[in-house]
Amino acid sequence: MLRIIVCIKQVPETQEVRLDPVTHTLKREGVKAMINPFDLYALEEGLRVKEARGGKVTVLSMGPPQAEEALREALGFGADAAVLLSDRAFAGADTWATSLTLARAIEKLGGADLIFCGKQAIDGDTAQVGPEIAEHLNIPYVAWARKLTFNADDLLKVERLLDHGYDAVEVELPALITVVKEINEPRLPSFKAKLRAKKEPIPVWGLGDLGLPPEEVGLAGSFTQVVKVFPPPARGTSETWTGPPAELAARLWQRLQSLGPSVVFRK
Amino acid sequence: MDYLLTEEQQMLKDLARQIAEERIKPIRAQLDEEETFPWDIMAALAQADLCGTIIPEEYGGLGLGCLENCLVLEALAEGCVGVATTYAASFLGAYPLLLFGSEEQKQRYLPPLAKGEALSAFALTEPQAGSDAGAIQATAVKDGDFYVLNGTKQWITNAGEARFNTVIALTDRSKGARGASAFLVERSDPGVSFGKKEKKMGIRASVTREVILEDCRIPKDRLIGKEGLGFIVTMRTLDLARPGAGALAVGLAQSALDEAASFAKERHQFGVSIFSFQAVQHLLADMATKLEAARALVYAVARFIDSKPKDFSKEGAMAKLFPTDMAMAVTVDAVQVMGGHGYMREYPVEKMMRDAKILQIFEGTNQIMRNIIGLALNKEYSKKK
Numbered sequence: 001m002l003r004i005i006v007c008i009k010q011v012p013e014t015q016e017v018r019l020d021p022v023t024h025t026l027k028r029e030g031v032k033a034m035i036n037p038f039d040l041y042a043l044e045e046g047l048r049v050k051e052a053r054g055g056k057v058t059v060l061s062m063g064p065p066q067a068e069e070a071l072r073e074a075l076g077f078g079a080d081a082a083v084l085l086s087d088r089a090f091a092g093a094d095t096w097a098t099s100l101t102l103a104r105a106i107e108k109l110g111g112a113d114l115i116f117c118g119k120q121a122i123d124g125d126t127a128q129v130g131p132e133i134a135e136h137l138n139i140p141y142v143a144w145a146r147k148l149t150f151n152a153d154d155l156l157k158v159e160r161l162l163d164h165g166y167d168a169v170e171v172e173l174p175a176l177i178t179v180v181k182e183i184n185e186p187r188l189p190s191f192k193a194k195l196r197a198k199k200e201p202i203p204v205w206g207l208g209d210l211g212l213p214p215e216e217v218g219l220a221g222s223f224t225q226v227v228k229v230f231p232p233p234a235r236g237t238s239e240t241w242t243g244p245p246a247e248l249a250a251r252l253w254q255r256l257q258s259l260g261p262s263v264v265f266r267k
Numbered sequence: 268m269d270y271l272l273t274e275e276q277q278m279l280k281d282l283a284r285q286i287a288e289e290r291i292k293p294i295r296a297q298l299d300e301e302e303t304f305p306w307d308i309m310a311a312l313a314q315a316d317l318c319g320t321i322i323p324e325e326y327g328g329l330g331l332g333c334l335e336n337c338l339v340l341e342a343l344a345e346g347c348v349g350v351a352t353t354y355a356a357s358f359l360g361a362y363p364l365l366l367f368g369s370e371e372q373k374q375r376y377l378p379p380l381a382k383g384e385a386l387s388a389f390a391l392t393e394p395q396a397g398s399d400a401g402a403i404q405a406t407a408v409k410d411g412d413f414y415v416l417n418g419t420k421q422w423i424t425n426a427g428e429a430r431f432n433t434v435i436a437l438t439d440r441s442k443g444a445r446g447a448s449a450f451l452v453e454r455s456d457p458g459v460s461f462g463k464k465e466k467k468m469g470i471r472a473s474v475t476r477e478v479i480l481e482d483c484r485i486p487k488d489r490l491i492g493k494e495g496l497g498f499i500v501t502m503r504t505l506d507l508a509r510p511g512a513g514a515l516a517v518g519l520a521q522s523a524l525d526e527a528a529s530f531a532k533e534r535h536q537f538g539v540s541i542f543s544f545q546a547v548q549h550l551l552a553d554m555a556t557k558l559e560a561a562r563a564l565v566y567a568v569a570r571f572i573d574s575k576p577k578d579f580s581k582e583g584a585m586a587k588l589f590p591t592d593m594a595m596a597v598t599v600d601a602v603q604v605m606g607g608h609g610y611m612r613e614y615p616v617e618k619m620m621r622d623a624k625i626l627q628i629f630e631g632t633n634q635i636m637r638n639i640i641g642l643a644l645n646k647e648y649s650k651k652k
């Protein structure tokens with residue numbers, strides 16, 4: 001009976017990312033959200049291990065209250081239970097404070113034999129939280145897993161994806177694994193699981209539940225801080241024209257000529 | 268338009284649509300071109316719990332009704348009618364069991380269907396018995412504890428892939444249609460074989476074969492209901508299935524309208540998008556209006572059926588007739604809006620137009636639908652006098 005925990009993050013849908021011009025942070029209000037794509041592979045692997053070897057899959061997420069939607073979605077894929085870590089005190093956390101909070105929650109859940117994370121989140125792209133959780137829990141981790149094989153009940157062979165090929169390592173449980181997309185093909189949600197997910201109570205744990213001092217979480221517990229977020233400077237102005245090719249060509253020629261001597265044409 | 272679906276119904280439709288988007292659309296052209304049976308998609312539908320929508324919960328299904336079935340069919344048909352037909356035809360094979368099967372038969376045959384481990388098929392049509400279903404010649408002769416079946420069933424969707432077929436055969440030739448009975452014939456039964464895979468104009472992801480019965484000896488407990496019920500089993504099955512055919516048409520037409528309208532926005536002629544021409548807008552407006560009327564009819568009839576009326580042959584026929592004629596017209600116009608592009612296999616609407624045609628033919632031609640409606644009207648207006 002393996003205790004499997006999958007950590008997921010709710011991220012903005014990629015095409016809709018906008019920055020707040022004042023605070024330089026991601027605008028999340030009114031932006032459609034989804035489960036970080038890599039985390040779906042982590043969840044799938046957790047579910048597959050459970051189906052093959054028995055166990056319970058709990059999904060865990062830290063985020064604002066609306067992250068509950070992501071957890072319900074995860075339950076719709078077949079996870080057994082979910083816990084949300086949400087508290088104003090957690091806001092502004094960097095990867096250190098985030099991973100510490102998640103690690104304490106995993107301890108509160110009674111620990112885990114296997115913890116799965118996606119290799120990174122597509123919004124922050126740090127790839128740090130998974131490995132840091134393992135450090136806080138003082139357990140081994142293997143990042144970028146593309147294949148898992150059990151060599152014994154508590155011994156896992158992991159193929160790690162590298163730039164050129166892969167290497168294979170063995171790791172004893174309990175361990176944390178971060179996965180790449182090559183590891184599996186995530187399943188579809190199932191209707192019965194979605195129905196269950198609608199009604200499943202999802203506990204929300206805050207600072208008090210985790211027994212962490214306020215100075216170790218959120219912005220206060222962060223070693224790093226985002227000072228500035230900026231899009232790369234635009235390279236001049238651009239216009240998009242549509243129309244029949246001949247017309248567009250003529251228009252383009254006129255425009256280039258009007259730009260004057262700085263544009264030089266040679267045969 | 269908001270049809271006031273429940274949260275559960277909307278969730279079901281969204282899930283089916285997700286499968287259409289993620290698993291069906293990316294490969295539908297390939298399935299059509301190569302005429303491949305969509306086993307992978309059936310597996311995905313099974314995993315999503317969608318194989319048992321209309322099967323009661325005690326047999327592993329979801330225990331939902333006609334409307335829910337239509338919502339799933341509509342969403343899947345937005346992806347591919349060939350795939351959706353494969354899925355729908357399995358329910359066609361299951362309705363006789365649901366309606367008239369014994370407890371033992373249900374226990375044995377329904378759970379594998381609900382889990383998506385097996386498909387079923389409905390075998391009625393014969394070379395000489397299409398619209399004239401009463402002209403079937405297949406026979407079932409009782410021999411002690413067995414029945415021995417002989418005959419050939421033609422154009423049977425899912426035949427050869429399905430684990431069992433519901434076969435209609437004559438147990439008493441002298442009684443004609445009243446001498447027909449329904450049997451469960453397993454693929455592996457002795458004396459069962461299948462003809463070659465037919466080459467079709469459309470719905471080419473679905474498979475159509477002959478079911479050939481040569482001294483096929485099956486235990487007598489494979490009889491569904493009792494002897495002589497075959498024709499009633501058939502009529503009741505088709506009555507229930509017809510709004511489903513209408514739902515396929517609605518999904519198909521929606522997809523064709525989406526393709527044509529988005530294309531019209533992008534395509535420029537005479538210096539402007541062709542969407543801005545009234546000639547194109549009027550085509551699209553008619554397509555959208557007919558489509559919405561068909562959807563409203565399908566949902567209304569499905570809800571009516573779910574209220575368990577005694578007789579709904581007329582309404583079932585209407586829910587097949589109007590939407591399928593609509594889908595034919597809408598897909599033809601979708602090709603017209605897209606012009607030469609629409610005619611090319613690079614775009615999906617020519618396939619949609621080919622797929623649409625079968626909807627006017629199978630599960631009772633639309634001419635037979637008008638007969639059914641006409642017959643019902645005749646009865647209604649005779650009573651009123």
